[in-house]
Amino acid sequence: MEKALNPSTAPRAERARATRAQFIESDDKDMLRAARDLTKDLGEAKPGIYWPDMILSAGIGYGTLAAAILADSVTTAIAFGIISALALYRALMFIHELTHIHRNALPGFRAAWNLMVGIPMLVPSFMYEGVHTLHHKRTQYGTVEDPEYLPLALMKPWSLPAFVLVALLAPIGLLLRFAALLPLGVVIRPLRKMVWEQASALMINPEFRRKPAEGNLAKRVRWQEIGGFVWAWTLIGSISVLGWQPLLIALCVASLTAVINQLRTLVAHLWENDGEPMTVTAQFLDSVNVPPPGLAAEIWAPVGLRYHALHHLMPSMPYHDLPEAHRRLRKELGDNSTYDGANHSGMIELVGRIARSTMGVGRAP
Template sequence: MGLIGISGMIATDTLDHTAAAPAQPTLPRGLAGTPDDKEMLRAAVELTRDIAVARPEIYWPDMLASAALGYGALAGAILSANPFIATLWGVVAALALYRALLFIHELTHIHKNALPGFRFGWNLLVGIPMLTPSLMYEGVHTLHHARTRYGTADDPEYLPLALMKPWSLPLFILVAILLPVGLLIRSAVLVPLGAVIPPLGRLVWERASALSINPDFRRRPPEGEFARMVFWQELGASAWALFLVWWSATHGWRPLLIGIAVISLTAVLNQIRTLVAHLWENEGDAMTVTGQYLDSVNVPPPAVLAPLWAPVGLRYHALHHLLPSMPYHSLGEAHSRLKKHLGLESTYEKANYRGLLPLVGRLARSTMMPR
């Protein structure tokens, strides 16, 4: 879903008429030059050790209830003859399925043995039915957290959006509308064809098997246990996609089209959330952990709508970059502890923002600045 690539910046020597001047070291720009706040980093670890364990009694009911509400509301949208009522059901379905879908983010960070059966259950109930199995994010999102990759051309989830043209922002959002159609084509056509045409299979894996926004990102071939997991997830998603096409062709396209509209809305919500998850101001330099934190965004209470557009703990995205393995249900408590311990004048406070609209406005104004 990337919009434009990142071009590298090349430093050149300046020449006079007699000799080349010595090369000057390239200094980090913007937040990339931020030194680590060791007090904040130490406090983040020490103050949260007792809440760092994922609790199955929270994960399972939350995921199951979100999925059940989502599918129930989707059925209501499909079965309702009243367009207004159908639309209301569709909005409820989009919000609930959006929450259920975003557990894919948790799957990339929790230890594989932390929640027995949760990965399988989520893929069976959410990932495969929505044609977004966890393979699309596992092995990808963790690269975004790598110390030497974040904000660079090697980061699959980063583009310097704040430094791009104003038209790039609406395009970034609008392209998400086409995501469910692309996922259907991928699983129903491209993956099966790729199984019998190896060059196509490699292309689909490298270019169309990751939830990334960097168009230059290429996935490496899966190996070992992950490769086996990819095989079964792809098989399940392709079988489901082919069934959807067959059933729609023989029984009518209305349910599938309504489903596509609902998933399009979830994709747009996620794209808007992505738009404000970071400040997107880095120009390709490697960043310190503190620099990554300050380039990321928390929208803590009292922002009342944040749990809708940034569910499953993603309203604390900056804090998540300090503590990537912290379970989503503990982020609110971790935030309260750090804010109380470090104070209102600390580095920690600088990544906290009031809400969605101020962040969108800040980003839009940044794209309009002359470069």
């Protein structure tokens, strides 16, 4: 196959928008060098940002959830429920940071997040730790060994609504996992193996099977699963005291949170890879930045996730430093550079692009 022209070798004014296909075999080394050199003074996780952000988001989320439960009208309950879902969504997204920051960077933050957010939402950090990092391995990204990749742009049109709507059932599935499947797995070992391999990770690739946890992660799994079991039965037991309504409202809020995250996942990548390994540059261009201007992306892609492509260049960069890293790279590399190829205008444009691609697949003989 004839190799495509590397856009970085053409005069800037003549360059077309860079694409993944142009960098399957070789990297844009100038961009990678700039990413390294221009951000040397960044990268330190700041407790003064992480702790208040996480605690305030969780506090608003739980406070407005209580307001939704106690509301005296459906309209008021819906309004508080939406605010609660968005705030809890932001609090949940710190699970992404936990997988990348150095283990000694924020003492106590992982345990506090699990107690305040992860276990109450039945998404403890072990469901991401040891899994998400596989998505960043150069030889596994976009392949069948990547737990967080599906070639959605190459699938049938019905796959997109199905991908989003299945998230509505996530809270029920998590409640079932911790309340029933976990204790049954203690007695039925094959069930325990199946639950661990197929229902213990935030993944979208149905072919992925999780390997056994080891070392310190195995220890964290034990106490987090116990916490999830106790909390799941606390929620179920609350029905006898408070009735069905509080739990149903909480599940609706959690479902909305899951759907928002699934929509964000839908546009986190272009999903155009058919399973072959790619260079770092190709992975970057298959990923998505939705930079300013515009505040909407900060709501549906919080905690630095609006810079998801940049994150794939620098996975350990704290979320609060990504805007400055983006500004420096954008200024240095300019319009129509390889770096600019991963910058997109918003969710609507991205969903439309993926949908059009699936329509082409749907028309194929």
